[in-house]
Amino acid sequence: MQGKIAEVFKSIQGEGPYLGKEQIFIRFYGCNLKDCKFCDTELSSFKEYQPRDLLDYLKSYSDCRFVSLTGGEPLVQVDFLQELLILIKKAGYRVYLETNATLPRALGQVIDNLDIIAMDFKLPSSTGLRDFWAEHEEFINIAQEREVFVKAVICNSTTLTDIIKATELLAHFNKNIPFILQPDTSSLTRELMHKAQKFRIYCSEILSDVRLIPQMHRLAGVK
Numbered sequence: 001m002q003g004k005i006a007e008v009f010k011s012i013q014g015e016g017p018y019l020g021k022e023q024i025f026i027r028f029y030g031c032n033l034k035d036c037k038f039c040d041t042e043l044s045s046f047k048e049y050q051p052r053d054l055l056d057y058l059k060s061y062s063d064c065r066f067v068s069l070t071g072g073e074p075l076v077q078v079d080f081l082q083e084l085l086i087l088i089k090k091a092g093y094r095v096y097l098e099t100n101a102t103l104p105r106a107l108g109q110v111i112d113n114l115d116i117i118a119m120d121f122k123l124p125s126s127t128g129l130r131d132f133w134a135e136h137e138e139f140i141n142i143a144q145e146r147e148v149f150v151k152a153v154i155c156n157s158t159t160l161t162d163i164i165k166a167t168e169l170l171a172h173f174n175k176n177i178p179f180i181l182q183p184d185t186s187s188l189t190r191e192l193m194h195k196a197q198k199f200r201i202y203c204s205e206i207l208s209d210v211r212l213i214p215q216m217h218r219l220a221g222v223k
Contacts, residue, residue, distance in 0.1 A: 003080035004029040004046040005054065006072065010061050013068065013096075014216045016118055016151055016180045023096065024061050026054070028071040028081075033100055037128040037155065043072055051084040055091060070098040075106035085113035101150075104138040117143045121152040121169075123162040126184075133165065140173055151180035154196040156187055163199045167206050178209040185215045 006027040013021045029046035049057070058067065067088060074081055074097060088095060094115050099107070101119035119139060124131040140148070152158075152166055170177055181203070183196045196212050203210040 001080050001083055002048040002050060003054065003077050003084065005049050006043045006046050008054070008057055010064055015182060016213060017149055017178055017211070018096065018116070018118075019213060019216055021066065022064055023066045023068040024058055024064050025068045025070055026058075026074075028069065028074040028077055030076045031071055031073040031100070032076050032102065033073070033122070033127075033129065035128065036122070037126065037157075051080065051087055054084060055087045058088065058093070059091070065092060066094045066096065068096045068098060073100050073103070075099055075103040075110075078103070078106040078109050082110050082113075085110055089113045099139075101139040101143075102132050102135045104135060104142055107139055107142050111142055111145055114146050117146055117148040119143055119148060119150050121150055121166045123152055123158055123166065125157050125159040125162045126153050126155045128157075133169065137169060137172075140169070140177075144173060144177070149178035149180060151182050153182050153184055154192065154199060155184045156192060156195075158195070158199075160199070160202070163202065167203050171206050175206065175208050177207075178211065179203055179207050181210065181212050183212070183214050188214060 006029045008026050010024050013019060013023050029043050085095065096116040096118060097114050098118045100122055121136055122129065122132050150170060170179055181196050181200055183192050200210050200212045
């Protein structure tokens with residue numbers, strides 16, 4: 001069993017409620033979504049790892065025990081991920097999965113060895129793709145077995161209709177699940193921040209924990 005890994009590095013988390021936390025990032029190569037308008041991670045190469053070899057690489061960062069699985073989309077390589085997670089959990093790592101939340105069956109295969117799930121709502125007006133409401137609903141139904149939060153990228157094209165749908169879906173499960181509105185860093189303007197703030201006010205009338213957080217690692221110029 002080999003996994004395609006674009007890079008492994010240590011940095012700080014730049015998104016969501018774990019903002020500023022030091023993590024070891026494993027960036028998985030490949031994604032099941034194509035042509036997403038705001039994709040900020042163009043991956044052109046990878047190295048193949050056996051699960052135990054990748055664990056040994058993690059151990060070289062001896063001062064950090066918090067692993068972020070990101071991409072691409074980690075759940076595309078679910079068989080490799082399943083083997084890797086067994087090893088890294090036995091080694092005592094805390095595991096954070098960042099995912100586009102469109103592969104619920106794959107999540108079900110690995111949920112037992114995850115600690116935190118950072119799932120996206122892929123709003124059709126933001127991505128330019130079809131909607132994934134059915135996949136997101138099934139995904140969050142599984143993900144709520146663990147600590148979970150949801151984030152949505154807010155672009156100039158994002159509509160209130162999609163924000164209403166996302167808010168209703170979250171409220172159906174649990175009004176206390178954190179909802180992170182993330183303005184698109186590539187087009188970050190005062191107008192976009194104002195739009196995102198209006199969305200935050202709307203969502204906060206229904207959900208109990210709504211936050212407006214840009215990608216701080218990109219604003220700070222760190223990896």
